[in-house]
Amino acid sequence: MDKQLNVVPFISVDRMMRLVHSIGVEQFLVELAQYIEEDFLRWNSFDKTPRIASHSVDGVIELMPTSDGRFYGFKYVNGHPKNTRDGLQTVTAFGLLADVATGYPVLLSEMTMLTALRTAAMSAVAGKYLAPKGNSTMALIGNGAQSEFQALAFKALLGVDKLRLYDVDPAASQKCARNLARHGFASIEICSAAAEAVEGAGIITTATADKQYATILSDNMVGPGVHINAVGGDCPGKTEIHSDILLRSDIFVEFPPQTRIEGEIQQLAEDHPVIELWDVIAGHAAGRSSERQITLFDSVGFAIEDFSALRYVYDKTVGAETLEFLDLIADPDDPRDLFGMLMRSPAAMPA
């Protein structure tokens, strides 16, 4: 038995950034996408539950647990749209991976950065099965914290190298374009309207952050054959896509019980047909099946994707010499003698 069981490997924000750079952002996204696909392929081996949300006036705090029987993982994540006014992140997150056999944590990790990466990797995995072939242009509507990650994931996994950016705040588009300038895109165009951004794009990614019913895409903007990657609608009352578009689309989702509460499809009837993405990946259902079909990935973010991300980071860091450890788990020599550990610890000595 490892003597180190009382300490928990810790991936700080700095450590996560160093890990991403040591692998390379695009390679990280490609490998993370592989982990997500692996886990979606064994979908039925996971415990699944909609996230456990605690809503307040200003936002929501959620726990997202899942388990494959070997590991247990959960993510803590908040969503507070007004936070940006105070210079805070809208979404912050951290997560934990534990050994199901003992219940002992094996990894505690920041997940603000990791969630941005896994959300983009997930979108690109869906895009692999749903986006039209032979079109390497993506409209990117909403150029906030998630936008660059989406762009790089679609470039790395699908070869999308032409971007058309739009945001209600032009400064956000400029920031996005600047950040992506030296990442090998053939063209990055800043557009002055969403309708302009979608022109000629085979993929339309929406990633806005307003917590209200908004119509980022209206019906006349969406022609046949496109793939819509709807990332921003992710809680009750927050949607981006006009329901008329939804009604013309084949809709693909992660975990229906959660998506019906949080996704674009909260606008539709409760029994509106949707296709589970894992069924597509596993070959049980068709992805894109015709040139004129409109496909829509109603992304809300599911616990299994976070599990895949934690599992990937765990595999990449376990045993690393530079790993930091937290003294998080009380581990008395005699498990029945927690009190003795307290009384005999150096902490009992006067300073």
Next chain:
Amino acid sequence: MDKQLNVVPFISVDRMMRLVHSIGVEQFLVELAQYIEEDFLRWNSFDKTPRIASHSVDGVIELMPTSDGRFYGFKYVNGHPKNTRDGLQTVTAFGLLADVATGYPVLLSEMTMLTALRTAAMSAVAGKYLAPKGNSTMALIGNGAQSEFQALAFKALLGVDKLRLYDVDPAASQKCARNLARHGFASIEICSAAAEAVEGAGIITTATADKQYATILSDNMVGPGVHINAVGGDCPGKTEIHSDILLRSDIFVEFPPQTRIEGEIQQLAEDHPVIELWDVIAGHAAGRSSERQITLFDSVGFAIEDFSALRYVYDKTVGAETLEFLDLIADPDDPRDLFGMLMRSPAAMPA
């Protein structure tokens, strides 16, 4: 806005033990009990949900969230009875307190030690309202990790100074007696049977750890007027008290929807009457009302008690010079520019 929002104060196991010693174990239990009583008095201001459990062959991993609208707290806790065979703790835990207004964590803390303390403080709070007056003897059946904390909490809050110990393993009783030897008890007696331990005791505390239906207390052991503090039954299939005793007792519980699943009352009909402890503390319901009444606190441990414990530790440590901080929250200068933070961080430099 505090510049330190990207880092999270961290209470390690060592730090928790130093905190306990700096306050004194008994004083810590007394103050923690006050926090629990305060929170039980405002019971209706909390979001309440039964814990979210992930069961496996060897044990269970649980998340226990709650919120009072100002703070959000949750605990991660496992229960793996076979762990002790491998020199591991049956129960380990950590928890987090966050600011509801922003979703940002304000404290990450070990909770193995803290859970042992809060469980004992909770039992003593219940004992204040339910135990018979004028009897300072407690039988303590099950002398594992929880036993000394129970003994000290009842001594500090109720003046219980005579202990009668019993455990199926005499070594556990010897350990418990040894650990408590210099803590001011008038007498500590090791008994050779549970029936012997309960003789003359006004309070009977059961705190065994077997994950199975067990009968630690059978009907003939329990005479009129005693208070039973049933700590060990805390998950489906795990009980300690014969149902005949339950049927003769007035049963007090924390949160009925959780206790009906996990507590001793899982042996009874779903509508068997129980009294909510918070109603007693708030004066809405009677606690002990007669000398011959058998009272039973069916303790399973509820999220609000962990919240109280985190809130207490937060109040005791906030602003302390020696506080340790974790780099857990990504905090870019521009909240929309998470990618820029990644790309411009020192982590991007070749080592």
